[in-house]
Amino acid sequence: MNRVTSNSVLVGDSHLPLRDVVAAELRRLILDGSLEPGERLVEDRLAQLLGVSRNPIREAMRVLEAEGFLDVVSRRGAFVAKLSGRQADDLFHVRLALExxxxxxxxxxxxxxxxxxxRAWAILDLVNSSGPEEDLDTLSTLHTELHSLIFEMTRNDYLIAIAIPMVKRGQWLLRQAAPLQNPDAWAEHHGLIAAIEAGDADLAEAAARHHVLNVRSTIRPRLDQA
Incomplete structure (x- = not known):
């Protein structure tokens, strides 16, 4: 875990709720590979690394467990989750139902x-204006925000509560296997947001389904080769 020290910030200096700040930092370390799949997380070490007490570490780990980033094993502790092909399939089945x-x-x-x-259009404009050198972490974060915005537009609190953790979990998968630095990976989002803006429910639903199927067909072979 020493390898992540130089890239981490003392999140205890933030004015935001510590649980959320710590969860965001741990999520970032998992997404960028600093904390590797299968790695055991020790509360004391993380507290020292991030400059906080153990309580917000423990609370943040519960959040990440609920989102699927951590596996907690009784009497053994918390481990960074490993994303298998089967789990990816399960995730896409849920995405096909919810998106x-x-x-x-x-x-x-x-x-x-x-x-x-x-904000959705602003994200797409930002991605369009960026070059292929754009940071992959930034792109995956923007992609997650864009899909989260769509669920927020529903004003359905039950759906939002179920879907947002799924979107965040999907960020991990996309970060590992999706070509987010390729403009073509974003092209379908324009039609999806346009259909929502126009109030065309049938077209929006079809566009979302087509997008999920397209992403699955792109990612699944890459996971099999990993």
Missing amino acids: PLGARLAASAEERETSLLA
């Missing part, structure tokens, strides 16, 4: 969420 539904409900909302739509 078309989210797109349909977002497009069917009585009032368009103009601020959320504006």
